[in-house]
Amino acid sequence: MALAIFLFISIITVIIGTSLTVRRLHDLNVTGWLVLVNALIRIITLFFHICFTFIPGTKGPNKYGDDPLGVSLIDLKT
Template sequence: MEWYKKCFTQYADFSGRARRKEYWMFTLFNLLAIIVLAIVGSILDSVFGSNGAVTGILLIVYSLAIIIPSLSVTVRRLHDTDKTGWWYLLVFIPFGSLVLLVFTILEGTAGPNTYGPSPK
């Protein structure tokens, strides 16, 4: 939970580096939050009989709230592997997301790099 809150305190901070642990814990808590919102939304949908409208609204609002912190932690993770944040644009081409996934799995550069000191 500490890593999740850290990404919100660095809401739009695209400078520096993010460890693998920071990135993946943020991703895990994001997934858990989406699951909880989907469950709560489906319960409210069944109570109000709204055919998924409440679930949709909850997930859209959460997605809009999380887009900037998610982007910033991904860019900082790319910085840890000594790559520029512009590599994030790979998500817009076929199979680019797989390349980005590999970059986020790779171990960061040992010691300081172009983007700052090692976060470890």
């Protein structure tokens, strides 16, 4: 039940926010479709952040330093 209320409030908030943003863009004599462009840019950015999170790095050291995944806790204690 709480999830349904949360989703309802979230959807209403997005609709109202989008409506206000489009009206402000119209006040600036700019098309409201820029809201959609902004949303697409955010989705693409989120996709790249998720990809970069799960893509493994290079094996071994590179020009930026040693491989942090190659260091064990035993190596850190000595």
